[in-house]
Amino acid sequence: MLAQQVVNGIVLGSIYALSALGFTLIFGAARLVNFAYGEILMLGAFFTLTLMSALGLPFFAALPAGMAATALLSVILFYLTIRPLTRKSYTSLQGELQVILVTLGLLYVLRESAFIIWGSAPRKIEMGISGIVMLGDVVLTRQRLVVILIMAIMVTALYLMLYRTRIGKALRAIAQNREGAAAIGLDGDRIIAFVFAVSGALACVAGSLLGTLYAVEPAMGGAPLLKAFVIVIFGGLGSVPGAIAGGLLLGLIETLAGAYISFAFKDIFTFLLLIAVLLLRPAGLFGRTR
Amino acid sequence: MLEIRDLEAAYGPIVALHGVNLTIAEGEAITVIGANGAGKSTLLKTICGILKPRSGEIRFEGKPTIGLSSARMVQSGVALVPEGRHVFPQLTVRENLDLGAYYRRDHAAVRADLEAALDTFPILRERLSQPGGSLSGGQQQMLAIARAMMSRPRLLMLDEPSLGLAPAIVQQLGRIIQELNRGGATILLVEQNARMALRLAHRAYVLATGRVTRTGTGQELLDDPAVKASYLGGHSGT
Numbered sequence: 001m002l003a004q005q006v007v008n009g010i011v012l013g014s015i016y017a018l019s020a021l022g023f024t025l026i027f028g029a030a031r032l033v034n035f036a037y038g039e040i041l042m043l044g045a046f047f048t049l050t051l052m053s054a055l056g057l058p059f060f061a062a063l064p065a066g067m068a069a070t071a072l073l074s075v076i077l078f079y080l081t082i083r084p085l086t087r088k089s090y091t092s093l094q095g096e097l098q099v100i101l102v103t104l105g106l107l108y109v110l111r112e113s114a115f116i117i118w119g120s121a122p123r124k125i126e127m128g129i130s131g132i133v134m135l136g137d138v139v140l141t142r143q144r145l146v147v148i149l150i151m152a153i154m155v156t157a158l159y160l161m162l163y164r165t166r167i168g169k170a171l172r173a174i175a176q177n178r179e180g181a182a183a184i185g186l187d188g189d190r191i192i193a194f195v196f197a198v199s200g201a202l203a204c205v206a207g208s209l210l211g212t213l214y215a216v217e218p219a220m221g222g223a224p225l226l227k228a229f230v231i232v233i234f235g236g237l238g239s240v241p242g243a244i245a246g247g248l249l250l251g252l253i254e255t256l257a258g259a260y261i262s263f264a265f266k267d268i269f270t271f272l273l274l275i276a277v278l279l280l281r282p283a284g285l286f287g288r289t290r
Numbered sequence: 291m292l293e294i295r296d297l298e299a300a301y302g303p304i305v306a307l308h309g310v311n312l313t314i315a316e317g318e319a320i321t322v323i324g325a326n327g328a329g330k331s332t333l334l335k336t337i338c339g340i341l342k343p344r345s346g347e348i349r350f351e352g353k354p355t356i357g358l359s360s361a362r363m364v365q366s367g368v369a370l371v372p373e374g375r376h377v378f379p380q381l382t383v384r385e386n387l388d389l390g391a392y393y394r395r396d397h398a399a400v401r402a403d404l405e406a407a408l409d410t411f412p413i414l415r416e417r418l419s420q421p422g423g424s425l426s427g428g429q430q431q432m433l434a435i436a437r438a439m440m441s442r443p444r445l446l447m448l449d450e451p452s453l454g455l456a457p458a459i460v461q462q463l464g465r466i467i468q469e470l471n472r473g474g475a476t477i478l479l480v481e482q483n484a485r486m487a488l489r490l491a492h493r494a495y496v497l498a499t500g501r502v503t504r505t506g507t508g509q510e511l512l513d514d515p516a517v518k519a520s521y522l523g524g525h526s527g528t
């Protein structure tokens with residue numbers, strides 16, 4: 001059933017693409033590796049879950065509210081923990097190491113906070129959609145179809161933002177040439193804060209969708225962070241199309257390798273391919289050598 | 291217009307500016323010359339808010355500016371043409387220019403300034419929809435200058451605009467900078483290759499290892515034997 005596995009791979013890959021997008025945007029705009037990103041994703045999933053269980057909201061109302069809350073949290077964390085460092089630093093290695101350490105520290109603080117608030121029991125997010133669609137002889141649950149649709153909507157919205165708005169143009173400029181952007185004042189806090197908001201919203205979608213397929217729990221952020229790393233190296237650091245292609249590719253590889261070779265060792269194939277990409281195209285599939 | 295007092299700037303333990311004093315009056319064209327590593331770029335980046343100095347004072351139009359972000363400095367009328375041009379390679383020439391006016395709300399005036407910039411640099415008009423990265427070095431330098439002008443700066447700072455350009459293009463740039471100055475922009479020009487820069491300067495400073503070692507009119511420095519020996523070597527006319 002190759003076609004079936006390919007569809008499953010695209011579903012998983014859609015979620016990977018979304019989580020990698022939020023990660024790569026921050027790297028592109030702020031040259032900043034955010035180790036706390038997986039925990040933002042986890043908190044986003046908990047926000048959606050809590051809005052549903054506490055207020056009785058349906059999934060499709062809780063998700064946008066969860067996205068807004070996660071975006072806000074992401075911006076607050078930027079102003080509280082990262083900006084005080086970047087303000088002082090002289091764009092040196094020391095400054096970059098400080099930021100890495102702070103986001104690493106944040107990772108543990110956020111994970112433990114989630115553990116204290118919500119406990120460690122895994123919980124599933126119910127999308128409230130059932131039934132299946134048949135595409136030829138491929139079986140697709142409606143729920144999984146919605147995952148692909150949500151990915152397509154988010155990617156479209158992101159592209160419209162990047163290519164049709166003023167701030168989107170500034171973001172592309174910053175990612176292309178930081179020094180040029182600084183020279184005309186485009187490295188302002190507000191622009192970077194906006195990227196953190198977008199990144200938080202994307203993380204919330206990715207986390208919530210993972211919660212509908214698997215489960216929401218405080219430790220759920222580790223794997224998506226690691227995969228986001230792999231994907232942005234696949235696709236080229238800071239590259240938006242690279243994150244989308246890399247995410248889909250990773251979903252496909254994992255699913256196909258898991259189905260046809262060995263489920264237990266599926267991650268090995270991911271990393272073998274990563275090593276191959278790095279040997280053949282060190283800047284990533286979509287990356288540019290600088 | 292710009293007053294700098296006892297400015298000290300450092301990268302961690304490496305001190306790049308040791309107490310620099312410099313003033314610019316409105317309408318002047320000022321040149322700073324200095325060898326590679328003298329601290330010229332550090333000086334410009336500190337003025338425009340990209341770097342935070344360790345100590346000292348900077349006043350622009352009477353107001354202290356240390357601690358203001360580069361975004362605020364652009365909005366208050368200071369623009370930088372960075373060393374190495376740094377145009378946005380995948381954005382079109384037009385998008386590069388639009389971004390120079392990012393913080394402006396006076397859209398009609400922005401359109402007029404775009405026309406003026408394209409009149410000053412006709413080559414950019416021909417290339418409006420091409421990516422910035424496809425231009426030649428000289429054209430990218432013109433794009434970087436036009437991009438900075440789009441913020442309608444009262445103080446325009448240029449960091450080694452002649453670097454790596456053919457002598458004929460350097461002459462052309464010199465004329466354009468002079469025109470911009472006559473059109474009302476105050477100019478702070480930094481150069482290693484000093485001849486063009488000193489010719490168009492009202493006054494000039496020599497910067498060596500983070501200290502001002504000599505100042506005078508452009509002509510005085512052109513005639514100074516020590517300056518001649520250190521900074522005007524060769525006959526290239528740049």
Ligand SMILES: Nc1ncnc2c1ncn2[C@@H]1O[C@H](COP(=O)(O)OP(=O)(O)O)[C@@H](O)[C@H]1O
Pocket residue numbers: 090091092301304305306324325326327328329330331332333
């Ligand atoms: N990012 C940096 N980190 C550490 N040292 C730097 C950095 N940038 C410049 N320097 C040092 O500061 C001094 C002045 O550099 P710079 O201002 O770039 O000089 P110039 O523009 O006159 O060539 C030099 O000694 C240089 O090595």
Ligand SMILES: [Mg+2]
Pocket residue numbers: 330331332373449450
């Ligand atoms: Mg320099």
